[in-house]
Amino acid sequence: MFTRPPAALHYATAAAPPEGWIPADSIQPAASSPTPQRCGWKSWAPPSPASTSAAAEAEAAQTEAAAGNGDAGEEASGEGKRKDWYSKAIAYWQSVEASTEGVLGGYGCVNDADVKGSDAFLRPLLAERFGTDKRHLVALDCGSGIGRVTKNFLLKRFNEVDLVEPVSHFLEAARENLTRCMDQGEDSHKAANFYCVPLQEFTPEEGRYDVIWIQWCIGQLPDDDFISFFNRAKVGLKPDGFFVLKENIARNGFVLDKVDNSVTRSDPYFRELFKKCGLYILSVKDQKELPKELFAVKMYALVTSQPKIQNSGKRRRPKNAPRRI
Numbered sequence: 001m002f003t004r005p006p007a008a009l010h011y012a013t014a015a016a017p018p019e020g021w022i023p024a025d026s027i028q029p030a031a032s033s034p035t036p037q038r039c040g041w042k043s044w045a046p047p048s049p050a051s052t053s054a055a056a057e058a059e060a061a062q063t064e065a066a067a068g069n070g071d072a073g074e075e076a077s078g079e080g081k082r083k084d085w086y087s088k089a090i091a092y093w094q095s096v097e098a099s100t101e102g103v104l105g106g107y108g109c110v111n112d113a114d115v116k117g118s119d120a121f122l123r124p125l126l127a128e129r130f131g132t133d134k135r136h137l138v139a140l141d142c143g144s145g146i147g148r149v150t151k152n153f154l155l156k157r158f159n160e161v162d163l164v165e166p167v168s169h170f171l172e173a174a175r176e177n178l179t180r181c182m183d184q185g186e187d188s189h190k191a192a193n194f195y196c197v198p199l200q201e202f203t204p205e206e207g208r209y210d211v212i213w214i215q216w217c218i219g220q221l222p223d224d225d226f227i228s229f230f231n232r233a234k235v236g237l238k239p240d241g242f243f244v245l246k247e248n249i250a251r252n253g254f255v256l257d258k259v260d261n262s263v264t265r266s267d268p269y270f271r272e273l274f275k276k277c278g279l280y281i282l283s284v285k286d287q288k289e290l291p292k293e294l295f296a297v298k299m300y301a302l303v304t305s306q307p308k309i310q311n312s313g314k315r316r317r318p319k320n321a322p323r324r325i
Contacts, residue, residue: 082222085222085261086261088261089220089260089262090166090167092259092260093170098169100148102146103145103148107294109291110290110291110294113289113290114290115149115153117285117289118246119153119156119157121299122157122244125244125282125301126157126210126211129242130240137157137158138160138238139161140163140208140236141161141163141164142212142213142214142215142217143215143217144164144165144170144174145174146174146177147177151178155178155181159188159189160190160191160192161190161192162191162194162195162209163178163191163194163195164195164199164202165194166196166197171196174194175191178191199218199220199221200221202229203235203236204235205236206235209236209237210238211241211242212236212241213243214243214245214246214247216247219257219262219263219265227273227276230279237304242282242302243301243302243303245270245299246298246299246300248264248295248296249265249270249296249298250265250295253269254269267298274300274302279302280303280304282302283301284301285298286298287299
């Protein structure tokens with residue numbers, strides 16, 4: 001879908017945030033006016049103290065957001081309001097420059113650490129799932145933006161990469177950047193297809209992809225579209241294929257951004273949604289080396305069937321077995 005930056009999209013310039021807003025990296029309400037940081041102020045919907053699951057917390061928070069923080073909770077419900085939710089998001093991203101600085105919200109400096117972290121996470125998973133043979137690997141880059149992830153990372157690991165992105169000037173920039181890149185590189189690694197389609201409407205080609213990579217974009221989808229997307233996207237995976245979701249992580253519940261109409265979810269919230277999607281966590285890892293003022297970022301490798309527990313190969317010593325002296 002959209003290429004969201006790893007932090008807030010707008011910055012605080014006043015001594016205190018506007019009424020009803022708190023720092024993006026602070027999920028609990030502050031006792032006094034916080035000092036502005038480089039991250040922006042985002043509206044917050046507190047979870048219900050009586051909630052017993054992430055899903056229950058989310059539902060309570062969405063209700064409170066609609067009642068107390070404007071109509072953000074309502075915007076994502078009902079067909080007309082759903083369209084309005086997405087049209088506002090598209091309008092925001094259409095105003096953003098098609099550059100690394102633009103798509104990363106002024107934090108282009110995180111690009112190298114992001115690419116390094118992604119590669120360190122994915123490389124052993126590819127070896128574990130597909131072995132070291134000469135398999136022709138194909139990936140899908142969701143919310144590809146200007147092709148930053150494809151150019152700097154995916155094309156080095158996959159023979160073909162397809163890109164899906166709803167913001168037309170981002171996708172056109174990706175096409176230009178990657179065509180230039182391929183002219184200078186190997187023919188065996190290429191950006192194959194460019195789809196100008198939003199994730200909530202996209203259905204991948206059946207059985208085409210070894211990996212479907214989803215980074216800094218799933219927050220644009222409300223929960224029901226999140227679940228629908230993954231259910232459709234499963235069809236696009238090859239046998240042993242898997243998803244990678246890389247996203248900002250809230251400390252509790254979720255943080256609502258009314259500027260680009262996005263939601264930053266907590267780790268328990270994501271895990272509850274994965275269950276509803278019928279997905280299992282194969283591996284999870286934190287992204288390192290990001291500026292402290294930004295949201296935490298996690299990478300999840302997700303599969304459609306329960307992962308097998310691998311035997312470590314170590315034999316257990318019987319409890320009463322004699323020991324060597």
